Amino acid sequence: MPDQSPLLSLSKLSLRFKGQPVCAVEDVSLSVAAGEILCVVGESGCGKSVTAMALMGLLPPGAAEIHGGVMTFDGQAFDLTKDRVPSDLRGGRIAMIFQEPMTSLNPVFRVGEQIAESVQRHSGCSRGDARLRSLEMLRCVGLPSPERLLDQYPHQFSGGQRQRVMIAMALANDPRLLIADEPTTALDVTIQAQILNLIRDLQRDTGMGTIMITHDLGVVADVADTVAVMYGGHIVESGPMTEIFENPQHPYTIGLMASVPRLSGPRQRLTTINGTVPSIRQMPSGCRFRTRCAFAAETCSTRPAQAEVGPDHSVACHFAPLEQMLKVAG
Amino acid sequence: MTAILEARDVKKHFRIGGGLFGKAALVRAVDGVSLSITSGETFAIVGESGCGKSTLARVLMRLLDPTEGEVVFDGTAVTHASGRTLADLRRNMQFIFQDPFSSLNPRMTVGKLIGEPLEIHAPQLSAKDRHAKVADLLAQVGLRREHAGRYPHEFSGGQRQRIGIARALASGPRLIIGDEPVSALDVSVQAQVINLLSDLGRDLGLTLILIAHDLAVIRHMSDRVAVMYLGKIVEQGTTDALFEAPRHPYTRALLDAIPDPDDRNRAGRPQIDGEMPSPAAPPPGCAFHTRCAHATDRCRKVVPVPDETSDGHMTACHHWRDIVDAPRQPFPLNRSAATKARLDLYRKATEGAKITQIAQPKPDREEMR
Structure with missing residues (x-):
């Protein structure tokens, strides 16, 4: 290590x-x-x-x-x-992800906008670049057909997918921690x-x-x-x-x-x-x-x-x- | 061995959506489940x-009416019961809920909460007898008599779950269904409640049906296990058989996915991809084929018929006989001598063994505050 x-x-x-x-x-x-x-x-x-x-x-x-x-x-x-x-x-x-991905995402904004917002806030890049970065991040966390997902709302995702979105958002600015x-x-x-x-x-x-x-x-x-x-x-x-x-x-x-x-060993009290x-x-x-x-x-x-x-x-x-x-x- | 509760091809479908413009979707929450629960056993789903x-648990208790099929409790049809018969059934079948924070009325004292089912199911009891009975019930679940005057918010999660259990026991039921009774609790408290339920089951001769998502918890407290996927039972067998030689690929995937403190193979464990499809649009053929590594064309087209071997172990998979030839490798108990010695000492101490000190703490360990 x-x-x-x-x-x-x-x-x-x-x-x-x-x-x-x-x-x-x-x-x-x-x-x-x-x-x-x-x-x-x-x-x-x-x-x-x-x-x-x-x-x-x-x-x-x-x-x-x-x-x-x-x-x-x-x-x-x-x-x-x-x-x-x-x-x-x-x-x-420093980025953070939380337990309950539903309450950590804003329900009224598209997922792509939410990731892009954080990218723009920290790197000051253009909207277009931020959107490209969001797309790249959604792909990186293993979400299928990210182009389509970019314009969807959090409620359209399952719990596991939302947590992937949270991870994409957290890692979009290349955090050290x-x-x-x-x-x-x-x-x-x-x-x-x-x-x-x-x-x-x-x-x-x-x-x-x-x-x-x-x-x-x-x-x-x-x-x-x-x-x-x-x-x-x-x-x-x-x-x-x-x-x-x-x-x-x-x-x-x-x-x-x-x-x-x-899961293994004796089944004891x-x-x-x-x-x-x-x-x-x-x-x-x-x-x-x-x-x-x-x-x-x-x-x-x-x-x-x-x-x-x-x-x-x-x-x-x-x-x-x-x-x-x-x-x-x- | 007699069956106390039987479910025969139970289905529960919900119609959702629709409204003015949309097309209603049919959610097949439970889609053809048959079960036979033996009196006195602990059965896990x-x-x-x-x-x-x-949903299945609620249909078994008739908190929901099934769309199709029937449930029979000790010879009485639960699905068609009404009036006196239904009241009798309710006395004999009780429910423990998952969330001990929302399932107790915050405005009622614990004594009132536990006494309420007695008022309904044993109206002949005088107030004095009822109070005595409530005190007995509190003692049975490891709480004290004086707790009867307090309100639910004064208790921790584990204690509230004990109150929920006392409430379920109050009517003297023969069967208790617990819907994730320990999943909202902390690890150390979870073990206490698991032990309590096992003891009560044994001492009172109760039949327990436990609904859970945690296979490790189930292993420690049940006799038989049924594994459900998308509204159907995919495998059912004795706890030992199911954990030692799981037959259905889904059961194996579930077991592989659970992180265990003794399993420190850092290479990462086998993982199944994808998520459970929506019960509103289940895939054709075997519902698990979309995530199964062994899926063939047959799985994509033909629904597997439950295949029961002579030992009563049921598997709903076309290919389980081929897969089972490569048995799952259980990881060894990975414990050093020091860990074993300390776990052993800890266990003995919690079981009441007398512990003596054989050395003095080093003075540099102490720090006055």
């Missing part, structure tokens, strides 16, 4: 929404290199989408207080507590496989970096080079994909792996993670996972620091690695 | 969006 200075790095992002007692995202650091896919994994409310929004400068001003965080993109540093992420980065050098927020969650599995293959192919061809947000460990195994596991606004474990699967350290990572229903994600008002102090953790002890009321457990692999748990710290009694 | 699985 490419070993160079990261395309994007985020250092210690902390933010709190107005009226909430604790930070929704706390001390989140991550980095992604060109040509690499970073998967941010976690369940609803873990802060994965909020982190992406902050990176894109999409959080509504006034709704969230950013307490800290420095983003470095392509050699430029932004102090997120003061600087606004410049709007010409969005949709230009793509942020994909659950891009296949709303799609059927056979279509999901097509879209994941498409993103992987395009990413290989263009050498862009990708941050993919997902809740599905299967998708992670499929596309990720590196992984960050989030719980309750903290990154609890991060590392190269194979390390995460072959040397998982955090009880939450292990619990997630145990609770995914599998599923292991679960007890309870549910606490609301932000009931977030425990110290390790935020401790209220659901099968191994929680008194120590866990102090927050564990990120500790390196392998090359580029770090974990925030007092009891890692588990089998050296704990055993079944008797 | 899987397929992608638009395959007709939810």
Whole structure:
């Protein structure tokens, strides 16, 4: 995998929404290199989408207080507590695709116009050139007869086709970084496989970096080079994909792996993670996972620091690695 | 083994469009489905969006009237029932909905929500008995007695789905149909609800029909599986047979498409192209031929007849016997020794084993806040 200075790095992002007692995202650091896919994994409310929004400068001003965080993109540093992420980065050098392609496309404009608009906005080219570029992009994402589709409206497309249009729009300005927020969650599995293959192919061809947000460990195994596991606004474990699967350290990572229903292996009762994600008002102090953790002890009321457990692999748990710290009694 | 629910050549067609100027289109949502559900089993119906699985579930419950065919519950024709008979059927067949956020009335307390089916189906109960019964039901689905006074918005998605399950159990049904009961839930909570449904099915001797799009979920909780494509069942068999040796090319494609954490073959998995055609204009012959790698002229012209082998495994494909000779290679469980040891320790801890600490956390791991 490419070993160079990261395309994007985020250092210690902390933010709190107005009226909430604790930070929704706390001390989140991550980095992604060109040509690499970073998967941010976690369940609803873990802060994965909020982190992406902050990176894109999409959080509504006034709704969230950013307490800290420095983003470095392509050699430029932004102090997120003061600087606004410049709007010409969005949709230009950083592009984003969302989960629900129907609500992300404008229903009253033809698809071709919507792609062309973004091309014109960022490159300042003529309408004719922008239209040619739209056509090229629709072809590039594997849509059949793109000349005809250019003049159609979003409702005339299926879910999978709309997601292809979103990808065409996102990639029209040759972004260096793509942020994909659950891009296949709303799609059927056979279509999901097509879209994941498409993103992987395009990413290989263009050498862009990708941050993919997902809740599905299967998708992670499929596309990720590196992984960050989030719980309750903290990154609890991060590392190269194979390390995460072959040397998982955090009880939450292990619990997630145990609770995914599998296609192979014994058909046994599923292991679960007890309870549910606490609301932000009931977030425990110290390790935020401790209220659901099968191994929680008194120590866990102090927050564990990120500790390196392998090359580029770090974990925030007092009891890692588990089998050296704990055993079944008797 | 007796059949509790039978569907015989059920069809449900919807007429859409038309209006003043357009020509009406006929959507063949369910197009000739026959099923026989055995008492006490968990039967899964899987397929992608638009395959007709939810419509079929609603026809089985008679939330919709079929266009053709009939449904029989324990000797009673569901399709023609009315009055007292229909009320009895409703008591015996209950439904769990997909979305726990929109299927519970936000203005009713949980106690009232669960008590409502009791008022209808067990009017002889006094208010006191009803409250006791509601408390029992709450306990059965893993909620607490005091939750009865709260409103749905105070609960998480998984808890709401438990409320939905308690509501379905209230009338003492023999059959429950769940339409994607766990697909709106987070992974960790999904596993809890799957385990709950399995336990209830076993303890109460319930027959469960589960509608789902996720084959991995189905594998863990069903005895038999039917795979639907464009209004028809294309393959049906026991869960083990269907997952180990899928016969229909569509079943294989579905299985291949699911990303699994243990499958880390980075070369990319085989993929089927295209999308499911519209049920308003199904292709001639085998409906799957437009996406099938094995399609021949025969598939494009002749509708395949369901072919059932002696083990009861049904496949609707002209060529399954040729394809099945090249069995699908299941990927091995790809787990390192460390992963296995930790998953094992985790499983034991969640099952209540006592865990002792054998080493002290390193001091540099702690950071006072």
